[in-house]
Amino acid sequence: MEKQIEHFLDEEENQYSLRPQELSEFIGQEKNKEKLRIHIEAAGQRNQALEHVLLVGPPGLGKTTLAKIISNEMSSGFKSAVGPSMIKIELATILTNLAEGDVFFIDEIHRMQPQIQETLYPAMEDYKLDLPVGQGPSADIIPVPLSRFTLIGATTREGLLAAPFRDRFGIRIHLDYYTVEELKIAILQNSEKMNVEVEDNAQFEIGLRSRGTMRIAKNLLFNVRDYASVKYDGVVTKDIALEALNFFQIDELGLDEQDRDYLRALIDKFDGRAGLKSLAVAISEDERTVEEVYEPYLIKIGFISFTPTGRVATDRAYNHLGYKNQTLLEL
Ligand code: ADE
Numbered sequence: 001m002e003k004q005i006e007h008f009l010d011e012e013e014n015q016y017s018l019r020p021q022e023l024s025e026f027i028g029q030e031k032n033k034e035k036l037r038i039h040i041e042a043a044g045q046r047n048q049a050l051e052h053v054l055l056v057g058p059p060g061l062g063k064t065t066l067a068k069i070i071s072n073e074m075s076s077g078f079k080s081a082v083g084p085s086m087i088k089i090e091l092a093t094i095l096t097n098l099a100e101g102d103v104f105f106i107d108e109i110h111r112m113q114p115q116i117q118e119t120l121y122p123a124m125e126d127y128k129l130d131l132p133v134g135q136g137p138s139a140d141i142i143p144v145p146l147s148r149f150t151l152i153g154a155t156t157r158e159g160l161l162a163a164p165f166r167d168r169f170g171i172r173i174h175l176d177y178y179t180v181e182e183l184k185i186a187i188l189q190n191s192e193k194m195n196v197e198v199e200d201n202a203q204f205e206i207g208l209r210s211r212g213t214m215r216i217a218k219n220l221l222f223n224v225r226d227y228a229s230v231k232y233d234g235v236v237t238k239d240i241a242l243e244a245l246n247f248f249q250i251d252e253l254g255l256d257e258q259d260r261d262y263l264r265a266l267i268d269k270f271d272g273r274a275g276l277k278s279l280a281v282a283i284s285e286d287e288r289t290v291e292e293v294y295e296p297y298l299i300k301i302g303f304i305s306f307t308p309t310g311r312v313a314t315d316r317a318y319n320h321l322g323y324k325n326q327t328l329l330e331l
Contacts, residue, residue: 027186053170081106109161199237
């Protein structure tokens, strides 16, 4: 029993240490890192809190990791919350407990209720919280002073933020999909930390199927490692990596069964053209997941396009799934 607990703790420790702790360890996003370094150093020179930061980009590119790194680099405290579930009292409690220079990270900030967003305006701008006291016409607003803190918001949908809210972030960082080379570096580093031997061309095959996304690269590495250790002796060669990826139904473009279900539904049920609502119902997903998780990558690889009459599957998507070309069918 004791052994098991020890093992569990080791794993936890291991998972934690897989996250980079400093900007210099964060792979890729070079221009963004340079910008952040400048802002962090300038804030340090002035002995001020860093300006508020908005991190924008698809899921899995490392927004949370980057927020923690910023806090480490500023040697500040770190508090976090999730936008959609946040209520006023939670926000007020966190804000009033922040120390000078602390980082307050809000994930999915575009899904925060509008009234709560508005509570943040005076907090971000003047470091004060307008606290209502009493009810009805006699209610008073008491401004409560706050420490100078840095709000870091993460969003997959910058366009959904109200303009006055977005404009209150002095630093805006747009994260890009990673190149295969960058993902390969991360796969190598993570495999070394996990003590797993992954051959160079196996790193490449995993990177190629990671959809430009750091989180997917790490997850595929964990899956392939498990497969190699159960079916083979643990070393991940190119052939074993390909066999494992095939077993987990990840195709050569990194699409999984869910992506293929989406494309098949679009093509088979709607003749290659459908609205978001119909598609989401057809694959039993909620619309937000379809928009934020499935579609960005399918657009990036040119498998779907958005038109005024709905999502359209392109010839590439038809070919990839082994259908005859859409244009050929129409002839
Ligand atoms: N984990 C999440 N994003 C990362 C990155 N860009 N580099 C290294 N590890 C990461």
